[in-house]
Amino acid sequence: MKKNEKIAIFLLIFAAFVIVAAGLEFVDQWKPDLIIPGPSVTRTARLSDYFPKLKGEYCDTTIYFLESGEPGGTVMVLGGTHPNEPSSLLSAVLLIENAVVTQGRIIVIPQANLSGFSHNDPQEASPRKIHFETAGGGVRVFRYGSRATNPIHQWPDPDIYINQFGQSLSGSETRNLNRGYPGDPEGNYTEQICYGIMEVIRQEASDLSIDLHEASPEYPVINAIVAHERAIDLASIAVLDLQMEDLDYSLEISPPSFRGLTHREWGDYSDTLAILMETANASQGRIRGKTDEALVLTGKDKMYVKAAELGRLYVPYDENGHPIEERVGRHLTATKMLVENMNMLWPEQAVVYHGVPDYYELMEQGYGNYLLPSL
Amino acid sequence: MFIITLTYRLIILFFTTLVILDMFKEEDIWNQLTSVFVIIPFVLRLFMIK
Numbered sequence: 001m002k003k004n005e006k007i008a009i010f011l012l013i014f015a016a017f018v019i020v021a022a023g024l025e026f027v028d029q030w031k032p033d034l035i036i037p038g039p040s041v042t043r044t045a046r047l048s049d050y051f052p053k054l055k056g057e058y059c060d061t062t063i064y065f066l067e068s069g070e071p072g073g074t075v076m077v078l079g080g081t082h083p084n085e086p087s088s089l090l091s092a093v094l095l096i097e098n099a100v101v102t103q104g105r106i107i108v109i110p111q112a113n114l115s116g117f118s119h120n121d122p123q124e125a126s127p128r129k130i131h132f133e134t135a136g137g138g139v140r141v142f143r144y145g146s147r148a149t150n151p152i153h154q155w156p157d158p159d160i161y162i163n164q165f166g167q168s169l170s171g172s173e174t175r176n177l178n179r180g181y182p183g184d185p186e187g188n189y190t191e192q193i194c195y196g197i198m199e200v201i202r203q204e205a206s207d208l209s210i211d212l213h214e215a216s217p218e219y220p221v222i223n224a225i226v227a228h229e230r231a232i233d234l235a236s237i238a239v240l241d242l243q244m245e246d247l248d249y250s251l252e253i254s255p256p257s258f259r260g261l262t263h264r265e266w267g268d269y270s271d272t273l274a275i276l277m278e279t280a281n282a283s284q285g286r287i288r289g290k291t292d293e294a295l296v297l298t299g300k301d302k303m304y305v306k307a308a309e310l311g312r313l314y315v316p317y318d319e320n321g322h323p324i325e326e327r328v329g330r331h332l333t334a335t336k337m338l339v340e341n342m343n344m345l346w347p348e349q350a351v352v353y354h355g356v357p358d359y360y361e362l363m364e365q366g367y368g369n370y371l372l373p374s375l
Numbered sequence: 376m377f378i379i380t381l382t383y384r385l386i387i388l389f390f391t392t393l394v395i396l397d398m399f400k401e402e403d404i405w406n407q408l409t410s411v412f413v414i415i416p417f418v419l420r421l422f423m424i425k
Contacts, residue, residue: 007404007407008401008407011407012398012411015411015415022415023419026419026425027424
């Protein structure tokens with residue numbers, strides 16, 4: 001055997017080691033997150049129960065029903081539309097594991113784009129997982145995913161994505177769950193997930209539907225509630241109540257011409273009151289420094305402090321950052337305000353629940369304290 | 376979608392085989408090393424892992 005052939009064999013063995021090591025890391029990201037049903041969870045369903053075409057697909061996410069058994073309304077909370085916006089998943093998890101519903105029901109989909117949790121974005125240096133110590137001393141782990149559907153589930157991206165309304169978007173937006181509504185049963189993988197979620201809203205007759213998000217601190221719509229025009233009165237009252245709790249929110253009306261988003265299409269294609277909420281997440285920003293788990297959990301970043309000093313941000317930013325407790329606390333407190341005001345405006349469709357920590361409790365006790373311990 | 380994916384994977388398999396065969400003919404070790412860096416993502420893609 002020639003020398004170069006021996007080297008080739010050696011290099012192939014080396015490549016095999018790298019492929020196995022990298023492959024195991026990537027495959028590990030496919031494993032599901034542990035979400036423990038809390039005291040009010042009466043049953044779970046899958047997205048394919050509402051749109052059977054998704055049965056057997058990775059995206060067939062779990063839906064949790066928190067039912068009181070008492071007549072009332074239905075509220076749906078959606079987390080994980082964008083899996084690189086962790087406060088959305090983490091808020092949904094606290095609802096599932098803590099809420100005690102005494103009237104009406106709450107439907108929670110914590111990982112709307114489950115495919116997006118199975119990978120993360122190349123060249124972003126994002127952590128793959130985030131960890132929390134629970135009150136019992138155990139550790140709970142959640143995936144930090146990508147903004148978009150995994151390309152192993154949907155590919156190739158077109159050069160230009162033309163959505164169902166004929167609007168042109170960049171090609172990668174074809175895998176963005178929050179551009180594909182109201183969904184299309186014959187559309188691409190992401191549009192089919194959108195269709196499935198629309199079917200949940202329609203078949204379960206959700207009265208109020210809330211889509212949880214995060215945004216980079218340089219994005220104008222942040223610490224904000226975006227409401228469909230039919231939900232704007234409700235959102236306005238909630239924003240006033242939140243300000244009385246010292247939580248500043250801006251209120252945006254869903255732009256009628258910005259199509260494919262939850263706050264527009266949920267409201268246009270069903271009877272639900274559609275709301276989207278945003279908090280500040282430095283780990284998805286463009287001017288962040290070192291990207292690691294600490295940045296995701298604390299939001300502390302010198303670059304953003306400097307940007308705030310220069311007046312370039314839409315949220316206050318200092319050396320204390322924006323910790324995950326603040327971001328989850330905002331989502332949960334705002335959700336509570338929206339539900340309470342819905343109850344005031346439409347008492348016949350009231351949803352009453354307790355047991356979920358608010359902003360101040362989370363800031364004091366920490367996020368992990370409210371997670372159920374893993375067995 | 377299934378046909379496109381199958382065609383895509385066959386193309387990757389074809390080029391991966393070509394690169395491996397070329398590695399055995401290549402005399403320059405740096406070019407052989409370069410082939411390794413091509414093979415790794417090709418194989419991960421071939422098995423639709425990444």
